[in-house]
Amino acid sequence: MEIIIKNQGTETLVELVGRLDTLASQEITPQMTGLQDKADGVIILDCKKLEYISSSGLRLFLTLRKAAAVKGGKVIVRSISPEIRNVFMMTGFLNLFQVED
């Protein structure tokens, strides 16, 4: 699992690569927590290369989304695979995030 964070002015682009399973989620928790500092702006979670997500990964997404709600920012989930979209649908996450292609 890899997380690549690029700051682009008021936007933060976060590229997630690989499998976000329980172990990987624990490994990238510091970076995801650090992103809360940027939660007053726009955070784009680029999931083009994200192959898999478990509930621990969903928890990281939701924690960031909650921080954005408090700080008045925005979290955009971009380019999820049909499989991950299905997980978002089952869990109601499609209603919590702005999901775009």
Add this chain to the structure above:
Amino acid sequence: MNSAKNDTSPLKITLRGDIRQIPRLEDYVAELASRSGMDPSLALSVNLALEEAVTNVLLYAYPKGQDAVADIEAFASKGSVRIILSDSGVPFDPTKADTADTSLGVEERPIGGLGIFLVRQIMDSVEYRYEGGKNILTMTKNF
């Protein structure tokens, strides 16, 4: 991977300790998929259900300081898989756990509680029994 003698024998794996062994489930489910004819997309879903159930055991079933062990045995046939997860931890029936309210908004939505919910969403049947000092969870998926 596992050198089973034939495809009708159960496919087994044991995860010990903590969640560091969770990534081993990927190859395990891939083998199960090839034996049963699951497509890659469904294999990801089954991987997810299994990971959630196993994570629950490794993180919560055993008292602190005690080594966690999750035994998995799966039976594959064409169009169906049955996965049996057992542990010797404290008795816990995940089929009775609270279900997640997926209609809640961002502020009200609790951070946790999705793991078991996903197991029940993905699998066609989830049955629990406590027998011989073990939690035994049987999960079936037909396709």
